Amino acid sequence: MKKTIFNLTILLIFAAFAFGQTTGKSSINKNKNTEQTIMQTEQKILDSILQGKIAAVEKYYADGYVLTSPEGILITKNDLISSFKSGALKVESSVNSEMKVTVYGNTAIARFRSTDQGIFNGQSISGTFQWTDVFVKLNGNWALISSNGTPLISQ
DSSP, X not given: OHHHHHXXXXXXXXXXXXXXXXXXXXXXXXXXXXHHHHHHHHHHHHHHHHTTOHHHHHTXXXXXXXXXXXXXXXXXXXXXXXXXXXXXXXXXXXXXXXXXEEEETTEEEEXXXXXXXXXXXXXXXXXXEEEEEEXXXXXXXXXXXXXXXEXXXXX
């Protein structure tokens, strides 16, 4: 009897371990797909901004989106889109690099650097920046909900 209970316990432990491994692989594959989707979305946003297709940019931003600019200014989605449309904000060139995406369920965080040239209200906003973008899955689609930019000082 004791041997049977022991064997059953061992069997359940190994079954749970094996089941967990299968789920883990599925989760890893799902996260890799999400990571690729977020990276592609970041590139689509950048391409649309550079091409002046602001209507295309809007669909990637959640209604409650807020940007914390490199100067520490909070900018809402409406303010950002208005700045693009009015011409007050013009990004002339931008290259993203060193992008890493981490997925936590229905939230994804993209961290990357960008080297930018642009103008905001007549002032240069050119430089190299470290960005953290937070995406959430809303109605089956990934939407950008928050961005934070930090200027990098050249060494």
